[in-house]
Amino acid sequence: MFQIVRKQSMAKGTIIRQDVIAPRIAKKIQAGQFIVLRVNETGERIPLTVAHADPLAGTITIIFQVVGKTTALLGSLNEGDSILDIAGPLGKPAEAKKFGTVVMVGGGTGVAILYHVTTAMKAAGNYVIGIIGSREKDMLILEDEMREVCDELYITTDDGTAGHKGFVTDPLKTLLEDRKDIKLAYAIGPIIMMKNVTKMTKEYNTPTMVSLNPIMIDGTGMCGGCRVSVGGKTKFACVDGPDFDGHLVDFEQLENRNRLYEEDEKVCMLHSIHK
Ligand SMILES: Cc1cc2nc3c(=O)[nH]c(=O)nc-3n(C[C@H](O)[C@H](O)[C@H](O)COP(=O)(O)OP(=O)(O)OC[C@H]3O[C@@H](n4cnc5c(N)ncnc54)[C@H](O)[C@@H]3O)c2cc1C
Ligand code: FES
The missing domain is CATH 2.40.30.10 (Translation factors)
Structure with a gap:
């Protein structure tokens, strides 16, 4: 226990x-x-x-x-x-070594996962730029903690109630335009956010790692539930990841697989409410 x-x-x-x-x-x-x-x-x-x-x-x-x-x-x-x-x-630990300047991008609850990796990136001697976003001010988490470990921190909210009004990709684009020293981007959050971050960083040839969240069952590489396609090869996120090269991930397949049990999950939730 x-x-x-x-x-x-x-x-x-x-x-x-x-x-x-x-x-x-x-x-x-x-x-x-x-x-x-x-x-x-x-x-x-x-x-x-x-x-x-x-x-x-x-x-x-x-x-x-x-x-x-x-x-x-x-x-x-x-x-x-x-x-x-x-x-x-x-799972495998995030590769937190000295890259130089890194941009850490987190959306929603993804910021919780991002925080641990950001702390490790800072400890490894990187210049750390953080970008965190949420739907609205009240949904933003770990702002103070992220501010403490980042050299620069940018906030975005969809409705503009805190920081920049818009998505995390807005300050990311400005940074990629203005700075030529960004060696790595690391993104964690909703699949659509990671997909858009990787689409953008690809245009600037900036290596990008993402932390994937497919459906997992055993978490030890036995059931195949968490398979994802990376560079055309099947990988098991629980043992080969959860971090992968974002430019090689098939996000459409990940989105579809994560929707597989949507109806069952709704039924399950209703049963637990009415129990
Ligand atoms: C490696 C990894 C790390 C994660 N870390 C976090 C975290 O730190 N904080 C956080 O809030 N969430 C995290 N998640 C997602 C979390 O596991 C799901 O939100 C949770 O399993 C939902 O279960 P539920 O019964 O409450 O909801 P359900 O109604 O069963 O599902 C709601 C949604 O959660 C996802 N989900 C459901 N079951 C699983 C499962 N077995 N594995 C993965 N996703 C599932 C699906 O997208 C589903 O549509 C992580 C997922 C993975 C794979
Ligand atoms: S969760 Fe079963 S193989 Fe990854």
């Missing part, structure tokens, strides 16, 4: 942060890696990225958006409650 020692509601309660006691994972986990958890005996297994780890306190931090049955159940747990199983660290 893995006890929750701190809980915080973010983004009008749609995003939840939980610090969980998991000393072995906290010691080993590296930026970009994830866990697979099961809330209780009848629960399904879901993957979540570790946003932060504190090896001294023996805790890991997960930040998740409540989108369906399992995230709603997990979000209903409070400080003192426990999660039944957590397996991890899983």
Whole structure:
């Protein structure tokens, strides 16, 4: 059992942060890696990225958006409650070495995952430019934390209630136009956002990594559920990723595969509400 020692509601309660006691994972986990958890005996297994780890306190931090049955159940747990199983660290760590100047782009809950990798990029000696975006001011997460680790930070909101009115690709375009020293872009967020970021960086020949979130089941390379097409080859995101060269990812296929269980997920959520 893995006890929750701190809980915080973010983004009008749609995003939840939980610090969980998991000393072995906290010691080993590296930026970009994830866990697979099961809330209780009848629960399904879901993957979540570790946003932060504190090896001294023996805790890991997960930040998740409540989108369906399992995230709603997990979000209903409070400080003192426990999660039944957590397996991890899983996946390959993000390649956080010295590149020079890097641009870290995050949208929505993706900022939670971006934060861990951004911290590692800074620690590796890079000049770090962050761009984070959300639909509106109240949905923006980890702004202070990102400001602390970034050398420059740009904020965007779709409705203009904070920072630049528009998408994260707007400041990205300006940066790619104005600066010739950007060695890497790293993007994490909704599939459409990652797709548009990679389309733009391709025009400027800027290498770009993305962190993919296909449907995962076992998280260990056995079930094939998380297969994605990268450069025409089939890869398993849970063991070969989750980070891939964004210019080679088939985003259309990823979008279609992620929609496969949409109807079942709605039914599942309705059942859990009416139970
Ligand atoms: C490597 C990885 C890391 C992730 N990290 C985070 C994170 O840090 N924070 C966060 O909010 N979300 C993260 N996700 C997405 C998260 O796993 C899903 O939101 C969650 O599984 C939804 O489950 P649900 O039952 O609440 O919703 P459901 O109603 O079952 O599904 C809602 C949507 O969530 C996605 N989803 C559902 N089941 C899975 C699954 N088994 N694997 C992947 N996606 C699924 C689908 O897009 C689906 O349409 C990550 C996904 C992956 C693959
Ligand atoms: S989740 Fe089963 S192979 Fe990746």
